[in-house]
Amino acid sequence: MPLRRREGVGAASLLAVAAGGLVAGALVGARQISGPQRPWPDYRFSPFEVGVAADEVSFAADDGTQLAGWWFDRPDSERVVIVSHGHRGNKSDMLGIGPGLWRAGNTVLLFDFRGNGDSQDGPQSLAHYEQDDLRAAITYAASRRPDAGIVLVGFSMGAAVSILVAAGDSRVRALVLDSPFAEMRGVVAHALGKLRLPPFPLLWLTDRATRWRYGYGFGEVAPIDVVGALAPRPLLLLHGAADSVIPVDHAYCLFAAAGEPKALHIFEGADHCGGYFQDRPAYIARVAHFLASTGSPG
Numbered sequence: 589m590p591l592r593r594r595e596g597v598g599a600a601s602l603l604a605v606a607a608g609g610l611v612a613g614a615l616v617g618a619r620q621i622s623g624p625q626r627p628w629p630d631y632r633f634s635p636f637e638v639g640v641a642a643d644e645v646s647f648a649a650d651d652g653t654q655l656a657g658w659w660f661d662r663p664d665s666e667r668v669v670i671v672s673h674g675h676r677g678n679k680s681d682m683l684g685i686g687p688g689l690w691r692a693g694n695t696v697l698l699f700d701f702r703g704n705g706d707s708q709d710g711p712q713s714l715a716h717y718e719q720d721d722l723r724a725a726i727t728y729a730a731s732r733r734p735d736a737g738i739v740l741v742g743f744s745m746g747a748a749v750s751i752l753v754a755a756g757d758s759r760v761r762a763l764v765l766d767s768p769f770a771e772m773r774g775v776v777a778h779a780l781g782k783l784r785l786p787p788f789p790l791l792w793l794t795d796r797a798t799r800w801r802y803g804y805g806f807g808e809v810a811p812i813d814v815v816g817a818l819a820p821r822p823l824l825l826l827h828g829a830a831d832s833v834i835p836v837d838h839a840y841c842l843f844a845a846a847g848e849p850k851a852l853h854i855f856e857g858a859d860h861c862g863g864y865f866q867d868r869p870a871y872i873a874r875v876a877h878f879l880a881s882t883g884s885p886g
Contacts (some may be wrong), residue, residue: 589590597765614793615801621776621794622713622802624703625676632680632705635660640687642698647728649702653710657699657725660690667737667761667879668695668729670781672722672746673821674767674861675714678705684864685741688872694879695733699725701746713813714772715748716804722753730759737761739879741863742768744834748811751842754821755814762822762882764875767831767861770838772809778835812845819847824878828858851878 626771631660635642635658642658658679669689671682679686679698690696700707701718711717722740729738739762742750747768754760765852769775777787799805823846827839836854853874855863864871 593610610790610793613790614797616826617776617780617790617794617812618801622798622804624709624712627702629708632678633683634658634680635683635687638683638687645697645728647724649710649724651710651717651720653702653721654708655699655702655721655724656706657697657728660686660696660698662690662693662695665693665695665733665736667739667882668697668733669700669739669741669879670697670722670725672699672725672740672742672749673701673704674744674746676704677743677746680705682743684868685872685875688868689741689876689879692872692876692879694739694876695736697725697729700797701749711803713802713804713809714775715745715752715809718745718749719753722749723757725796726753726757726759737882738761739882741875742766744768751811751815751818752809755817760821762824763818763881764824764826764878766826766863767828767834767843768811768838768842770810770812770841771806771835773806774838775834776806778833782832804822808860812841815842815846819873820849822848822878822882824875825850825852826855826863828853828855828860828862830862831860832855 642660645657645659647655671686673681677698682698686696686698701721702710703712738759739751740760741764743766747765750763769782777791780787795806825839827836829836
C-alpha cells in the first residue's frame with residue numbers, strides 16, 4: 589500500500605475512534621443526567637432524627653408514578669410550603685429547612701421526586717419529567733388544605749422545577765429558590781468545562797443522546813424563558829457566590845428576567861446550596877420572614 593494511502597487510512601481510523609469515543613461519552617453523560625441511579629446502601633434520616641412528627645403520605649403523578657412524602661401539619665397555618673430537593677437527592681436532605689419552617693408556623697410537605705427516596709421509579713430527567721411530580725404534590729396539598737396558600741421552596745434542580753411549574757400554575761402564591769439554573773444547556777456545558785472536555789461537539793451529542801434515550805432535549809428545560817410569568821407573585825432568589833455546580837451568573841440572569849416583587853440574596857463564599865450551612869438559624873429565619881411578608885392566601 590502506498591505511504592500516502594496508508595496515512596489516509598490511519599487518519600480515518602483515528603477519526604472513527606475519536607468519533608466513537610465522543611458518542612460513547614455522550615451516552616454516558618446522558619445516563620448520568622437522566623438514567624436511573626439509586627444509592628447503596630440507601631440509608632436516610634427521617635423525621636425521627638429531628639424529633640418532629642410527620643404523616644407519611646403518597647400521591648401519584650399523571651403518568652402513574654407513585655410518589656412519597658412527609659406532611660408536617662399545622663392545621664391553623666395560612667400556607668402549605670412544598671419543598672423540592674435537588675438532582676439525585678431525596679426528601680431527607682430537606683430535614684433542616686422543612687422542620688425549621690414548620691416550627692415557624694407553616695404546614696410543610698417534603699416529597700421525593702421519581703426514582704429517589706421512597707418514590708417509585710419512572711422516567712427521570714433534569715427538571716423535565718419531575719415537573720409532573722411537583723404538580724402532583726401541589727394537587728395533593730391543595731386538596732388537603734384548600735384554605736391555605738401554597739408556597740414553593742426549591743433547591744438546585746428542585747428550584748428550577750419550581751419555576752417551570754409555577755409559571756403555569758396559579759395555585760402557587762410565592763416562591764423561594766435556592767441555586768436554580770437558568771437553562772439546562774448552560775449547566776451541562778459548565779460540567780463539561782470542569783472535566784476539561786470540549787463543549788463542541790460533546791454538548792450537542794449529549795443533547796441528542798438525551799433526546800434519543802430519555803425523550804427530552806436540553807432546550808425544553810429553560811426556566812429563564814418563563815420566570816417572568818411568576819410575577820406578580822413574590823420571589824426570593826438565593827445563591828452561593830462560589831457555586832461550582834451552577835455558577836452564580838444563573839441567579840443574576842433569572843433575577844433580571846423576573847418581574848416584581850422580587851429579592852436576591854447572594855451568600856459570599858458559599859458553594860452549591862451552601863447558604864443554609866453558613867448559618868442555619870439565620871437561613872430559616874430569612875425564609876420564614878419572607879413567607880410571612882407574603883401575607884395570607886386570601
